[in-house]
Amino acid sequence: MATRLPGLYFQSITPPSADILPRMDIAAFVGLAASGPLHIPVLVEDPAEFRDIFGDDLMLAFDTTRDEPLRTHLGAAVEAFFYNGGRRCWVVRVAETPTTNIYPVPGLVAADTHLPIRLAARSGGAWSDDLRTGAVLSPFTMPLAALTLAGGQTTLVLTTAPHTIQPFDLLELRAPASDGSTLVGFCFAEQIDRNAATQTVESGAAAWFRYGTWPTAHSTFGTPTSATWHHPDGERTIWDGTGAAVLDIADEELLFTCPLPPDSIPDRLHLIRLNGTGATLLAVVEDVSIDRAAHTLTLVATHLFWPLDENDALALTANWGVSVQPLVSRLRFHLHAWRHDGIIGMIEQLGFHPNHPRYWGHLPTDDALFAWPTGEPTSRTATPLDDDARMPRFPFAGLAPHTPALPLGMARAPTAADTLPRLVSPSEPDSLTRNGLATLDATLFFDPDMAIHTTTRLLAEAEQRFYLQPPPPSRPFAPLLGLHSLLPISEATLIAVPDAVQPGWEHHTIPAPTVPPAPERPTLTPLETPGFYRLDWPASAEASGYIVEESDTPTFERITHRAHLAGDSPTMERYLAPDCPVRRFYRVRMLSENDTSPWSRTLVADVPSKPFVACTPPTMPETTPRLVWPTPADGTYRIEWDSIPNAEAYELQEADEPLFLTPSILLDADATEMTLPRRPAQTLFYRVRARRGTTVGLWSATLVVPADDTSQWRARPPSSEGLLAVQRALLRFCAARGDLFAALSLPRGTRAQEALTYTARLQSPTDTATFGVAPIGFDETATLSFGTLVHPWLWQQRDTDTHLHPPDGVALGVLAETALRDGAWRSPANRPWRTVVALEPTFSRAEWGLLYPAAVNLVHRDARGFLTLSNETLFPGDDLRAIHVRRLLSLIRKITLREGEEYVFEPNTPGFRRRVQHRFEQLLSHLHRRGAFRGTQAADAYRVITDGRINTRQSVEAGRFIIELRVAPAAATAVIIVRLVQHDRRTTITEEV
Incomplete structure (x- = not known):
């Protein structure tokens, strides 16, 4: 089971809806995050769950024009959605392939090679840089009734309760050997015969070790011949036998001194292997000491394991069962995740063998845990560890190859000292690159193979890719990318891509500060006037001045004269009494603007010049x-x-x-x-x-x-090309689905004229393609009704700070709350926006008059708070211009699809058609009573047609069934026709104004 840290955990459980209508409040967000699966939708039901999976906001690059960092907007959008009434959303993280951190596990080694076992972070990115792994052994001792060791087989009869031992549990046998040493054997429970009182366990050959020290341990080892240490990537040489080495074994530890190795040096908790003329010894490093002067390395190690072959081990077990009864323990371990000096996650009772039900290697990655099932053979089977690792999300995951492991030197209690950090490469790139975000362009947010299709073709192509084609080997759990990965999430009806407004960035090299060179050693020249000397040195073009010091000691502890020379003249005159010879020391440093050079080499001068200077040290x-x-x-x-x-x-x-x-x-x-x-x-x-x-x-x-030289990622100037591509692809995806509605935003600081220009390009069918995404075509005009453009950006209150973000998260929260409280057919305008404290930029009343006809919904502040006064989609006409009209039609579409699924195998008879008509009249009547349609009478509000006018004899004989719904939305001036056609078990829905 998984053990959580002390404290209270609150899990939001959304109660099932009693409404007969489909939910229209569930949102989806696509953006940049620190952690989480890539291109896989994840269900989130509160802000804490989002942060647990996707982490904190990322700092992306530095905006030199505003002198502040760029940060991701996904987290703020999701939080704003919940704070403004949303209850449930799906989140998709996008990035190029990020770097996944790898960690050794202290005390856990491969059973065959004794190399350290490695874990991976649950997802790629630099979010896990400061994590450390810790492992604690969990033994359970059991009485031994009988033991048989023969022929490479180990059979144990244990007096213990049923199911105490699980298949492939690791068992440890420990007892004194016949020569006085302690003998330890490890074996896996491969077969278990259970009865009421005992468990008979059969295993293959055990792995045998002497453990610790005993009186003849040093002589048994002999003379050292070589030493290596076990790096997670392989065995590395400490000492190859060249030069003198000293080994001392006593008091359960060893002390090994050898010449300083030319390559890497083991650190604490690493396993070392010492080869001697008589035996081989494995030990865990406890302390490392380097003597640079003597050029030696000294290692102190504990947990001494002496590998034995089976024949030698069996010879040492001759007294077992006669005068000595072995101690048998079932071994499992607890895996801890540490950050700084505290445990942030723990999974208990993990097994050591790949066939164990709680094998550590089965800890899931984010991609595997949250993968949407596609039915492909590559789809992953859930394991017992999935639920333990899910909430709160455990930060580590198993890493192939999956191999049996042994606990050599594993700790018995959790301490920060017994933890290991990630493996770091000397050429490791910066964190933005390791987050998979070194390059940001529009194609990060959508699937380029899907974005090339028009609205009418997109859904069929996406379904073909998702359901019928195997995913590529590089991403077995993500058949579609970016926003297109939301194809199977049919419950989502709202969507935003908050990070699409990011300007992008580029890499800049910042030269390291240069240090002015030290002047050359000065010279002292006597002048014609007795007692006067000139101190000079070579001039430097960089100099703005010089500092000269004179001392009577070589350490300059006492300064007898100091001069600050302005300008670039490299000379100074000095009077020194000519009567008593003395020794003087001089040094010079150069001043250069706001910097200084190091001191020059010291000049030693005897003044006046004599063969002998009295009393001078x-x-x-x-x-x-x-x-x-x-x-x-x-x-x-x-x-x-x-x-x-x-x-x-x-x-x-x-x-x-x-x-x-x-x-x-x-x-x-x-x-x-x-x-x-x-x-x-x-x-x-x-x-x-x-x-x-x-x-x-x-x-x-x-x-x-x-x-x-240092480097910095700097924000590029804003460009609308990438944003156009993302928002065109998003609108097409919404229209192809027919039930998704998008909240769109503009880049930070966009002024009125820029907003008008951008909106015109987004609506224009004759604009140029960007990033392979064509403009919305003449025959796709209705596609523009599936999105609304909201501006400006919002200063939002988050805890005790305020942050600036685009408005799409708040906008979706208001739409969700409107759907929950009043229905999707109600306008979201004039509803207060929570968490907003200011707007950037602000607009004049004259600019409002320009932007409103262009379908830009401006956030406004009045006595009620912050809200929108308009309710516009991007549709150029009147019929589908209102947001709640489009949302109502999407609701009717969802109702039609839901009901249509029940009619696929029904015979197309007049009685069947009458039942269908009656059912739809019930549903539309419910909507009419709640105010979705205009008119006081049902005949004025809606009509359901299933009779022979549309289901002709020829159509029925062709296997086609048609339902026509004619509705008059309360906010529209026209009657809108929604037509469902079922043919060959495929359902098609069309709209007509």
Whole structure:
């Protein structure tokens, strides 16, 4: 079972509707999200469930014109839908193929290779970067009645209750061996014979290990010959036998010291393999110590497992059942998901074998868990873990290949220290790329193969793809892409694509800040006037000034003179008393605008120049550091320096600024090199000096390790081409379905004239195609009645903050609440919009007069709050211009399809036709009483025709059945005809004004 963290969880359960009419309040949203399945509709019934599956809003790129980041709009739209009266919606995440994070599981290794078992994040994207895996062993000890070990078979008779052991549970046998060591065997319960008191378990050959240490363990191992560690991608060498290595085994742990390996180094909780002349040893790393000066690696490891073949193991079990009774435990484990120092999810009682009903590898990905069944052989069969992982959504999923596993060194209690992070590639791309959003264009939101079709062809082509063609291997659970993936979600009648207004972005490289070069070492020249000297150095064109320091110590602890020289003149005169010879130290740094260079190399000057200077402490010469990068492997660099005669040690300092005001001492030892981890985001400075006793040398020239150039995704200027393609495809999909209605929005900041130009292009049949999507054609005019354009953007209250988003989420919420409260045939205008606190931009009354005839529904603020005063679709005529007229016709279509499904196999007789007529008259009468039609009498409001005027003898003999509904919507001036035709078990519905 799945164990949830302490606290209360509220699950919204929508009660079944008692209305005889189909629901018209269910919405669908298509957009960008941090997590969740790709191109697969997911049912969501409250904002918390959305966030659990699809995560927080993403930061996409940076808008340099507004000096703020771009964020996704999908989450805000879904939340606004619920806050404004919506109760149920479907959500589709779209992206290119994102990168899925992979995680090792501590203490879980493959039974055959002992390589670490890996898990995947439940969905691709950078949302899971900070997750860590943890595993806790869950043993259940059972009395052993009998044990047989022979011929590669293990048979156990256990005194335990029925069903305590499930097929392919992992069993552990543990007892002292005949030589004093502890023997551990692992086997899987392949066959179980149950009765009231005992369970007889048969298994194949067990995997045997000595465990821990015993008096002769060190001699049993012998001399080390090689060492490797088990990386999730394969076995990697720690020590190949070259050079000296030291191994100490005692007190249930080992201490292994070897030359520092040239490649990657194991970390804590990794499994290492030590090969000796007498045995092989597996152990879990507990501590890693690197001595750069001695160039050695020291590993402390615990949980010592000594693999044994079956014959050696059976020889050590001679006293089992005689003087020693083995301890038998059923082993399962709990898998934890950690974020920072807390557990955010847990699945309990997982099995180790692929045939176990709760095998860890069966944890579902989002794509598999939420896949819409297509009937194809690739469709996934549900597992017992699905419900446990569904709510709250467990963040990890199984990863092929599915192989039996063993718990070598698995923790017995959950602690943050016993967790492992994701595997990170040295060349890992940025988070936007790993989210599958490096490229944003219109084709992300729809299926390009479907968007090329006109309204009349689209539905047939989409059904052919979804129901009759196998999905491509690259996306076995998503036969259709983007908004077209909503084809089978027949209950959805409202739709929006809130992220279609995103402007897109492009990648910009930002050069790393440059550091002015240090001046050359200055020189001191005596002038003709006694006691006067000139200090000068080579000029630099970058200099705006110089700082010169003089000291009587090589460390510059006491500054005897400091000068700030303005301009680019590289010279300074200095008076020094000529009577007493002294030693002086000089250094110079360059000023360049708002930056400074490192100090120059130090000048040592004896003034006046004499062979001997009394009472001057000795100094040591400077050394020269060099940067060797990258070496020895990606992610590190090495600093080397020349040795100085008679030096006892070298001090290496690091700083993040060129003056070493707060340096870090990295090394103070007799070494002439050091390898350091690369930190590409930061410019670092290094200097080194020699030391002998209390005598210190001059600081070397400063070595600069520059930061890498950084990059930034920046928003492109707004363009209507992609938005036109998405909204054309969306309108066609709604019209092809016949029961979907779209809320459309415009880009942020769109002014009146821009809105008029865009709306004209969207409605024009002669406009150009964009992204392969043709304009709405002359014969598709009715398609424009399936959408409404709402503007401007809304500042919405979310918790304690306000955020700016397009209005389509609120618009669908108001439509849903209107349908629930009053009916889909009621106008959504003049109904207050919740969570809205301001509009951007605002429009004058004169602009209102321009936009209203163009079918742009402007959000308005008055004493009632924020609302729309208009109720317009994009249809250019009057008959289908009102939103609630289109919604009423969609409702009638849904009623007709629902009822028509019951008539497919009925004989087309006069009695049958009369029953159908009576049924539809009942339904339309119900709508009439609730105000859907105009007129006080039924004859003025609707008519149902099924008689011989349309069902002629020839038509009936051809297997065709026709129903004609003539309705007069309350808000329309014309009578609209809805015609249902059934032929060859296929139902077709048409509209006619």
